[in-house]
Amino acid sequence: MRHRRVPIARRTPIQRSLKAKGTRTPKRRKKRLSLSKQADALWSQIVKEKGFCECCGKREGLQAAHGFSRRYRSTRWLPINGFCLCAGCHVRFTYDPLGWQKYLREAWGHDVYEELMDRAMVFAKPDLKATVTALKDELERRDNGN
Numbered sequence: 001m002r003h004r005r006v007p008i009a010r011r012t013p014i015q016r017s018l019k020a021k022g023t024r025t026p027k028r029r030k031k032r033l034s035l036s037k038q039a040d041a042l043w044s045q046i047v048k049e050k051g052f053c054e055c056c057g058k059r060e061g062l063q064a065a066h067g068f069s070r071r072y073r074s075t076r077w078l079p080i081n082g083f084c085l086c087a088g089c090h091v092r093f094t095y096d097p098l099g100w101q102k103y104l105r106e107a108w109g110h111d112v113y114e115e116l117m118d119r120a121m122v123f124a125k126p127d128l129k130a131t132v133t134a135l136k137d138e139l140e141r142r143d144n145g146n
Contacts, residue, residue: 064084067083
């Protein structure tokens with residue numbers, strides 16, 4: 001036995017509202033995502049400003065890597081949490097988390113590592129407008145300093 005499809009006009013109001021739900025992204029969310037992408041781009045620009053891989057010294061294929069993962073939003077856009085790495089070193093450390101931890105402890109020192117880890121573990125909703133403004137100011141300050 002085949003099921004008959006019910007035309008849209010004959011559907012109940014509940015069926016129609018379920019059909020339409022989730023088809024649009026709210027403006028508030030779009031704004032937040034836009035600010036987040038803008039902050040990521042500024043942060044990446046600041047980190048890659050170094051111009052060479054901090055691990056092996058290569059100058060091509062540079063990428064911005066996070067010391068503590070991007071998922072920890074309280075440290076995500078801190079310039080100190082960024083490392084300029086070549087694509088090879090970035091992949092190597094992505095698949096070697098214990099080696100990355102060891103590298104971070106050596107690069108930052110034990111005290112800074114522990115302070116940033118504590119900060120990363122604190123759940124806080126970042127003020128993205130303030131973050132973007134601070135990153136723009138930092139980038140401008142670095143450009144004027146050189």
